[in-house]
Amino acid sequence: MSPPAVADTDLVRACFRQPVERTPVWFMRQAGRSLPEYRAARGTGSILSAIGDAALAAELTLQPVRRYGVDAAILFSDIVVPAHAIGFGVDIEPGRGPVVAQPFRSHRDLERLRPLDPDTDAPYVAETVRLVARELAGSGVALIGFAGAPFTVASYLIEGGPSRTFSKVKALMHAEPGLWGGLMDRLTALSVASLRSQIMAGVQAVQLFDSWAGSLSPDEYTRFVLPATRAVFAGIADLAVPSILFGVGNGELLGLMGTAGSDVVGVDWRVPLHVARRRIGPDHAVQGNLDPALCVAPWPVVEQAAREVLASGAADGSGTGHIFNLGHGVLPDADIGILGAVVDLVHAEGARP
Amino acid sequence: MSPPAVADTDLVRACFRQPVERTPVWFMRQAGRSLPEYRAARGTGSILSAIGDAALAAELTLQPVRRYGVDAAILFSDIVVPAHAIGFGVDIEPGRGPVVAQPFRSHRDLERLRPLDPDTDAPYVAETVRLVARELAGSGVALIGFAGAPFTVASYLIEGGPSRTFSKVKALMHAEPGLWGGLMDRLTALSVASLRSQIMAGVQAVQLFDSWAGSLSPDEYTRFVLPATRAVFAGIADLAVPSILFGVGNGELLGLMGTAGSDVVGVDWRVPLHVARRRIGPDHAVQGNLDPALCVAPWPVVEQAAREVLASGAADGSGTGHIFNLGHGVLPDADIGILGAVVDLVHAEGARP
Numbered sequence: 001m002s003p004p005a006v007a008d009t010d011l012v013r014a015c016f017r018q019p020v021e022r023t024p025v026w027f028m029r030q031a032g033r034s035l036p037e038y039r040a041a042r043g044t045g046s047i048l049s050a051i052g053d054a055a056l057a058a059e060l061t062l063q064p065v066r067r068y069g070v071d072a073a074i075l076f077s078d079i080v081v082p083a084h085a086i087g088f089g090v091d092i093e094p095g096r097g098p099v100v101a102q103p104f105r106s107h108r109d110l111e112r113l114r115p116l117d118p119d120t121d122a123p124y125v126a127e128t129v130r131l132v133a134r135e136l137a138g139s140g141v142a143l144i145g146f147a148g149a150p151f152t153v154a155s156y157l158i159e160g161g162p163s164r165t166f167s168k169v170k171a172l173m174h175a176e177p178g179l180w181g182g183l184m185d186r187l188t189a190l191s192v193a194s195l196r197s198q199i200m201a202g203v204q205a206v207q208l209f210d211s212w213a214g215s216l217s218p219d220e221y222t223r224f225v226l227p228a229t230r231a232v233f234a235g236i237a238d239l240a241v242p243s244i245l246f247g248v249g250n251g252e253l254l255g256l257m258g259t260a261g262s263d264v265v266g267v268d269w270r271v272p273l274h275v276a277r278r279r280i281g282p283d284h285a286v287q288g289n290l291d292p293a294l295c296v297a298p299w300p301v302v303e304q305a306a307r308e309v310l311a312s313g314a315a316d317g318s319g320t321g322h323i324f325n326l327g328h329g330v331l332p333d334a335d336i337g338i339l340g341a342v343v344d345l346v347h348a349e350g351a352r353p
Numbered sequence: 354m355s356p357p358a359v360a361d362t363d364l365v366r367a368c369f370r371q372p373v374e375r376t377p378v379w380f381m382r383q384a385g386r387s388l389p390e391y392r393a394a395r396g397t398g399s400i401l402s403a404i405g406d407a408a409l410a411a412e413l414t415l416q417p418v419r420r421y422g423v424d425a426a427i428l429f430s431d432i433v434v435p436a437h438a439i440g441f442g443v444d445i446e447p448g449r450g451p452v453v454a455q456p457f458r459s460h461r462d463l464e465r466l467r468p469l470d471p472d473t474d475a476p477y478v479a480e481t482v483r484l485v486a487r488e489l490a491g492s493g494v495a496l497i498g499f500a501g502a503p504f505t506v507a508s509y510l511i512e513g514g515p516s517r518t519f520s521k522v523k524a525l526m527h528a529e530p531g532l533w534g535g536l537m538d539r540l541t542a543l544s545v546a547s548l549r550s551q552i553m554a555g556v557q558a559v560q561l562f563d564s565w566a567g568s569l570s571p572d573e574y575t576r577f578v579l580p581a582t583r584a585v586f587a588g589i590a591d592l593a594v595p596s597i598l599f600g601v602g603n604g605e606l607l608g609l610m611g612t613a614g615s616d617v618v619g620v621d622w623r624v625p626l627h628v629a630r631r632r633i634g635p636d637h638a639v640q641g642n643l644d645p646a647l648c649v650a651p652w653p654v655v656e657q658a659a660r661e662v663l664a665s666g667a668a669d670g671s672g673t674g675h676i677f678n679l680g681h682g683v684l685p686d687a688d689i690g691i692l693g694a695v696v697d698l699v700h701a702e703g704a705r706p
Binding site: 165166167168170171174175214215216217218219249251252269270271272291292293294295296297298300301305308331333 | 518519520521523524527528567568569570571572602604605622623624625644645646647648649650651653654658661684686
């Protein structure tokens, strides 16, 4: 079975640095608590049960497309779904994030990370993709699939939950490089299997979330993280869909991330896009980078900041290779009217080739 | 009354990029929960009451000097002490940090930030300095005073507590620049008054903590934060003690921070010191930058990382202008035996001019 032909959308064109009709825009965590229709549809069930209900997950995926008119939907799911699906023992606590009852500690824990068979372990993921892809067919709106990068998933498995310091994961990578390598291999396999399944089911682009890589020094990233990140992109290269690598607080790593094999590198708000392009290198598109914290400010503030992002994204003069996004996810208290106005502004004023 | 002559210590010499006997080393948050003698002395009282008890605060300040043999003590206090002392309504919650019952919102709140008279509002601070300075006289160990930088203090006053996004403080600085300027002026006056009082009482160097400045874009830092930071250093320049400016996650800001007027710029673990020196410029010493998260790892890991910090700090060949420290504060679960071994390593192997 070969993957579907890559859709003819501005999102995909921008990933490949081809001319676009309009600068494409979407928002990380655009489906979520900031939307009243999300809160209504989600009800009181857990996030993992919503993800496991393909019809509900498809609805949550599509809500922000209807609300904002964004150029891409991103699959409603979570980076810990593969580890959860193979029974590692991961839950998602409301307001806290992924938590692990028995964190990863030793070689014996490698056995708890068997390969993922997407069709039997998590069939709801591909089913959600198929439902959304059918809905979006011919609309010009792309569907983005995603996975967690091995390091960021490992940080949850080792720390047992969200961390501010990442001290346990850093200690393990330095002190037990063999065990760390085994863990990276298994998490790479999980990410590749999940992404391949999503692509075969119909996503037109994928994003790899290495959200917490910015906690590492460039040396740590090079030695302990970049090889596995490269292996993920190598593992989907034959499927020919564009790929995005994202991290927050990763200014020092942009040059290294540009060597990981993605078509696009995500940039947070700390580095202007034209500076980021110089660090990442010429063969990549960039995604970003409006500060999500500004989306609670009055519109004139957001408007000026969004215009600066557009100008910085277009500073190379080609008018290509920029996907407008926030520098990190939508905050729960973001003003959704403001987010809609940002989409309209980007569509009206984004760079043209 | 003129300030005491600057002490003849390696810490002060390193700040001024003069030749040192040994590379000086101290640790941010070296006094704290990681030390059993700290937990014993602190008992169950609040942090603010410990700070308000000069004899206890002096003891807590001196404990890490005895334990580790570090080259500097740092006053046991907190960056919100001046705001607390003038009655703004700040408390420090164990395990959480500074919290504010009635956050700063409008022009009326400016009236809650009257000038600080250190002698009457917080006499215990200078008294602690005098007690510690007497104890350290002639020992070669420096006493460092400190204050919070206006932005970082403002973040607590506006957000009402620790924040991950700083969305309220960012919204205020952008949307109400006049109000923001008034707030910066008042917080600058608090920091200057507190630092001057500490210097007159006997500290031999000061550190300005702009811990959360790294959440800002370079443009935000330049427009909204750097002017007040410069005003703090200008306000103590006549007292001729060396000064250190510190922030975490501030790689993008190092060049700007180098223009703020301090003698030393602190660097976190994400930027190697020789890279940081290039960004900061030649006229500054650097402080840092062992990753505090590594101090829970086995000694061979820490040893290698500490040696790399020493090599990077000495990479300009002069053997001067490096104060060894962590890239951020000691973690509560840090291995204090490891921290002691780091001090010994730095003293044995630090650069010589």
